Structures are given as C-alpha cells and as structure tokens.
Amino acid sequence: MTNPDPNFNKQVQRLHQLTVYGRWGFVILSWLSLGSFGIWGLREEFKLWQQYFTWTAVRYAIAYNFVPAVCLFFCIGITGAVLVWQSRNLFSGIPSEERQRLEQQVRKIKAIGKRHPLWKWVIK
Numbered sequence: 001m002t003n004p005d006p007n008f009n010k011q012v013q014r015l016h017q018l019t020v021y022g023r024w025g026f027v028i029l030s031w032l033s034l035g036s037f038g039i040w041g042l043r044e045e046f047k048l049w050q051q052y053f054t055w056t057a058v059r060y061a062i063a064y065n066f067v068p069a070v071c072l073f074f075c076i077g078i079t080g081a082v083l084v085w086q087s088r089n090l091f092s093g094i095p096s097e098e099r100q101r102l103e104q105q106v107r108k109i110k111a112i113g114k115r116h117p118l119w120k121w122v123i124k
Contacts, residue, residue, distance in 0.1 A: 012102045015109075015122050016094060019102075023082045030078050034071040041068025 005011075039046075045061035062069040088095075094102070109116045109123060 008103075008106065011106045011122050012099070015102050015106055015118070016089075018118065018121055020086060023085070027075075027079050027082050030075050035075040038068040038071035038075065041065055042072070 042061060042065055045057070045065065049057060049061075106122060109118055113119065
C-alpha cells in the first residue's frame, strides 16, 4: 500500500526509535528497582561465593533467597530479550509484520491528531 505522504517512512522510523528507547528504559528501570533489590538480597551469598565458589552454594542461595534470585533472573532475561530483539532488527532489518504494525500505529496517531501523546515525537 503506497502512502502519498513523503515523510511517512521517517515517521515510522521515529516510532521504531521510540520503541527502542522505551524497551531500554524498561530494562534500566528493572535493573534500578528489581535488580538492586535482588543484589541487596543476595549480598551475603556474594561474600560467601568470593571465598568458596561452588555450584552447590549457588543452588542453595537461589533456593533460600528465592525472591531476590527471581528478581535478578527477570532483569537478566529482560536484558537478553531486548539485546536479541535489537540485534535482529540491526542485522536483518525490521520484520514485515512489525513494520506493518508500526505503519498502522503511525496512521492511528495521525488519525487521532495532536491529542495523541506521541504526536510531537512521531509526526512533527
């Protein structure tokens, strides 16, 4: 589908850039909140691991400090997922399904007009 607006591709690219910033912002907020809680909760185990690192010590630290361990695993998982997503987009380009979704969102932002919160970043 052709679009008569010559700036349409730029607008789609800006929306994609905002998506990238949003994902990395979520990763940073996760590390600042959940990651710091997880590291703080496992601080005693880190001291033990520096002296005597064994996989059994890691296993017991996870088992007996379950919530801090889950917080750290969540942060590591989210960071890895965003890295893989962004690497895929950089090396092989944005997939057609995602490109169509971005184009649809740009059309929706244009239809709503200046009331849309992303109007000034995407359209202007």
